[in-house]
Structures are given as structure tokens and as C-alpha cells.
Amino acid sequence: MKPFEYLEPRTVREATELLSTYGGKARILAGGIDLIPRMRKGEIETEYVVNLQKIPGLEHIAAHEKRGITFGAMARLRSIEVSKTIQNKYPILYEAIHQITSVQTKYMGTVVGNVCVATPASDVATALFALGARLRISGAKGERTEPIEKFYVDYRVTCLKRGEMVTEVVLPDPPPGIGTAFLNLVRTHADIAKISVAAAIVVQNGICQEARIAIGAAAPTVFRAANAEALLMGQKITPQVIDKVAEIAAGETKPITDLRSTAEYRMGMAKVLVRRAVQKAMETVKA
């Protein structure tokens, strides 16, 4: 590993000041499961490493009556996975984490770190898109909160500006009539997904009131299939509607060909997974 200077802020304010001072010369260390191997491989060279692990209060998972749940930047994947509140209220986030095979990775890695790495093949981020997650961001000039869709700009590029860091994830309370599903395709679960889909729909009196369809590993970022969602809104969700929605969603992907799949295969499977995910989400709606 190339030498760097190691910094250990004790507060978020200290951290954002350091990030503001050093800008692009600094990297944030949270769980380290992405950063350290990439530094070892020489893919990342940095002059400063800002370790968030010594800042108290970033590991919390807090449930708020009727106002959803928040968890901190250092909440480990494992803590989220074993949280009963997450399992009961946000089962697709649990599923997306649970299917990660390396237990060590889950003890070390954080949800926020996973999000900030901004790979399109993040199952966790795909689930968060469907759950309507928002990210609380701190910077030298204050705080802002962004929906996760706005956070992603491009492949491995986020909307974070110089001196900013994500401090918290906010998940809204699941509304009555919600159904959710998470599905992915993998060669083996030890590998990242060829494609993943998460869906959340809200159905009242048989009519779709809200729809979120998130697709991972099929474009430069995880994204929501907006046209497919629009087609569901205000509709009675019939098999014919679901078929059409799946077809439209597949058309919204911009996949690449790589060692895991061809672009054509990804597009074809997007259609299959979106269809299955919407069906499965429908089945989980509590009458």
C-alpha cells in the first residue's frame, strides 16, 4: 500500500473539516472492505485516510414511532441484518443483506459505506431505492438530506461535495397496503449480482397508489424505472399490466456486457425479474 497520513476525527464536525481541508486528497474509511483492498491493489491512491470508526454516535439504529427508522454511517451490515425492526418493517433490506455470504464482510462493512462506494451492483442500495431511503449529509456548511435517487450521479460518482459525508440513512415508515420484494440473479452468492430488482407497491382498494421499482447492475447507477412505475399508478394490477410494466422497465435499463453477463441477457432478465418482483410484492400486500 502507498503511504498515507492517517487521521482519526472524534466528531462529525472534525471529520467534515478534515474532508474540507484535504478535498480529493482524502478518503473516508468506514468498514474498510472496499477501500483497503482497493488501496492494496493500487486502484486507489490517497494522501489522507479519514477514519470514522472513532466518532461516537454513528453506529445507532433508532426506530421512531410512525416516523420510520434511522441508522448511522457506522451501523454495520450485520447490525442491520439482525435488527428485529428491520426484519419486520423492511424485510427486503434484510434479504439484500442476508444473502451476502461473507459474515466477516457484514461485521466490518456498513450500509452507508456500501451506498457511498456507488457501484451499480449494490443489492443493498437497490433495496434502499425501493424503500424510499433518504441520506442525511453533513458538510462544513451545514446539513442537507437527499433522496437516494439524487445521491447517485454516475458510476462510482455521488453528489457529495468537498467536505461532505453521509451521516445517516432515513427510512420512512412503511405505509398501510405496502408490498415489497427483492430478487437478484447471481452465479453464486459469493459473487456480486448480474442484475437485481427491488419493488415496493402500495395498494389501496385494489388500486396502485404508489410504486417504486429499483434496478441494480443494469445501468451506470442503481436507478428507478420511472416509466414502468408511472404505468402502475392508479391501475388495478392485473397480469397484463404487470407484463407491460416489466417490458417497459427492461427498456429503461442501459446494461453493459462484462464477464458476468451480456447486455442482452441483463435486459432480458430485467424483464423477468421485474415481473416476478411486482407479482411477489403484490402477494406480500396485507389485505
Next chain:
Amino acid sequence: MKKEIAHFKVNGRSYEVILTPETTLSELLREQLDLRGTKQACGVGECGSCTVLVDGNPTLACSTLAIAVRDKEILTIEGLSRGAQLHPLQQAFADGGAIQCGFCTPGMIMMAKALLDENPDPTREEVKEGLGGNLCRCTGYVKIIDAVMASAEKIRKGDN
């Protein structure tokens, strides 16, 4: 780069070392503390061979900066036996033929220890899941799982 003196607690023993920030925990253990039981295979967090426990949590030493864990309790494979008496996991691996080339074994055993500390009575499926991040390139997983199941029973009976 800047070197500093850092204190570590490994297997209950205190160490004082001169450290650069880019030293990983596996490099510290193997090269500076001469604790070579912790193996490094892939070096990029894929295989689990370098698993140690940091404050009881299973941790990939290759992907951990040593300096970041300098105030924590670190447990490696060398810290499991009591003198010549092997830990039940070590004994079960030896008795059950769960060791082939042996390279993945320390990581397997440390991960299994974390698993049994949390869940002393796991199902076979839970052991498989718990060891999901540990690769054995001799591919002898059945005996490894057998050994963890056998030692879980021994530990529950207090027979160690």
C-alpha cells in the same frame, strides 16, 4: 511515511510496536509480532483466511488497518489453545480430518469460534452460512462443517 509507537493487545498480551499507517493487521501480526498462524491468501477480503477476532467480532486482517484497531482486544489462532491443550475446535478439526493443506484452517476456526460464541447450538445450515466467507481450495467443506458441529456439542457439554 510517519511512524508512530502503538500499543496492541493480542491474545491477552500487550505489545508495543513502531508502526506505519499503511500496515495492515495481517502484516502486523505476521511480520512484526511473529504470529504467523494467521494466514494471508487472497489479500483482498475474498477468502477469509486471515480472519481474527477484534473485540470478539470476526474481522478480515488483510482489509484492516492495524492502527485503527490499536486499542482493541485481538484474538488470533495462537490464542486459542491453553499450553499444549488444544481448543475443542482445533481438536475437532484435527480428529475429524477437517484439515487438508491447512492454509484456510486458522481462518475457519476463528470464524467458527465467533459463530459458536454467538450461537452455541447451531444447525448444520447455520454453520454453513456462518462459514460462507471462508474458502477452502482443497474443497473439503463437509468435514469442516462436521468438525464445527462436533466441537459445538463438546463445548456445550463443558467438555473442554
